Amino acid sequence: MPILDYGVWRGRPVRVSAERLDQDATSPHIHLFFDDGTGGHFAGTKRASINVKSLSTLSELVYWHIPDLRHPITDALRHLSRGFTPVESLPGGLALDYIRSNILDFEAGRILPHDEPGHIANDIIDFVLPELEAAIARRATVYLLGEPYSDRQGLHDIHMNQGSTERFAKYNGPWQDGAVILHYEAEDRFAGLFMAFASQAVHTDEVTGHALPGAPNFASYLGARPLSPEAAVPPAMPLRPDRRVVISGALVNPAGVENRPSSKGQPETVYLMNRSDEGLSLAGWKILNKLDEVRELAGDAWLAPGAVLAVPMTGVVLSNRGGTITLLDPQGLKVDGVCYTAAEAKPEGKVVTFRR
Known part of the structure; x- marks a missing residue:
């Protein structure tokens, strides 16, 4: 337990x-x-x-x-x-x-x-x-x-x-x-x-x-051991996460009234960057907020080489009081994760950027 x-x-x-x-x-x-x-x-x-x-x-x-x-x-x-x-x-x-x-x-x-x-x-x-x-x-x-x-x-x-x-x-x-x-x-x-x-x-x-x-x-x-001594076989997962896709920024606090059906402004948005030289399907990938609420990407989500995809966080709130944003692949493994503070989220309409 x-x-x-x-x-x-x-x-x-x-x-x-x-x-x-x-x-x-x-x-x-x-x-x-x-x-x-x-x-x-x-x-x-x-x-x-x-x-x-x-x-x-x-x-x-x-x-x-x-x-x-x-x-x-x-x-x-x-x-x-x-x-x-x-x-x-x-x-x-x-x-x-x-x-x-x-x-x-x-x-x-x-x-x-x-x-x-x-x-x-x-x-x-x-x-x-x-x-x-x-x-x-x-x-x-x-x-x-x-x-x-x-x-x-x-x-x-x-x-x-x-x-x-x-x-x-x-x-x-x-x-x-x-x-x-x-x-x-x-x-x-x-x-x-x-x-x-x-x-x-x-x-x-x-x-x-x-x-x-x-x-x-x-x-x-971390490369200190080739394998765990307790393991009979090599790890089945890659040793390092696939960092081809990262969270490059997030619009956490859009200008005006946010998360309201009547709002005509830009919604809260997470920006995903493809750092590889190949296009990638993001079908089934998930973005989580600090409460582990899930925004799943559609089956036609595609990220071209070097491109940035803006993902509106429909139905999933990014807290203005500080929070986390996590990107999971279709297998549920963490690909990337970032955090931001209340001070970083305070300016309206400003994209919070994350150093990669």
Whole structure:
């Protein structure tokens, strides 16, 4: 079953420690101690335990650091009170999904071991610890997404919580991924630290969060391993998504009254670009908004080489308060995904463009 009590904990980070190889070679963690104003068992604080090694055959983690995070989730986080807030594992709110929130570029992930010797940054502790130490020194606010311990003295599962195999598959579920999100109030900047296990799949079921049959794991996707050691056969899906078609822009906030039958203005529109030198049929392709509402393309949808197709989002609303736009192929696999903030959507009649 998925994790039981998903949510986000807001506090102020006060100290951090990391378990090195000689301290715990099996299941080490980085422990971030934080103050949420209610005290705690750890010298007056609570504790977030961040995995830095997997118990599976592939022990490495995948790490993404976004120093200037701009995503609809940050607009929602800043309004939370200190302490733990339960979150429903559903799209459109505070729940995070590494695949469906369009918050990460998977190809930018870095596969890192737990603890390696040397004076250069070559393991996950070397990358994560300085970020947390800087957040403490600069008195940032921390938002921790994961599952609280039963005694409510902290939380864990601060990583991707879907696409796992074998004994960890029972914890899979969509819209329940963990993360460390930092807010530097002095400059009003958010930063995000995201972690997954190298053995987790990059494509998962919409309902169960289980790995789709034949889906590559991060190790093979990012080229760290030719194949998953747990797999008897090569992944049946392509290792990388077909990026011939991308979402190049969206008219989220048309001038005038939008989404009304009487409106005579331009409707909300998503622009798809064909980056290949071949024409492509888009029959059966789907565009999803942040609520996973679907706009399916017609059977005669065609995209010429280098062309841009304007798709009116008939019946599917693109929120002016920030949102996501996801493109799926006829098999339901994610081809591209983008996000935009409320600030980007505010100007009427302006197309929000996405760097590709």
